[in-house]
């Protein structure tokens with residue numbers, strides 16, 4: 360399986376959309392835990408890295424590659 364790579368400030372899509380209906384989250388903190396912020400309602404969620412990797416579907420936009 361392909362290894363998922365993500366960096367701080369990347370925009371990611373999760374397997375389940377946020378209750379507000381938006382499925383774009385920005386990574387705003389990376390450490391042992393990862394904090395992501397919903398780009399729709401600005402609500403932020405903190406979760407362990409292992410849980411984040413399980414729930415991550417794909418990286419939509421990388422912070423460094425502007426495209």
Ligand SMILES: [Zn+2]
Pocket residue numbers: 377378379380381397398399400401402
């Ligand atoms: Zn939301």
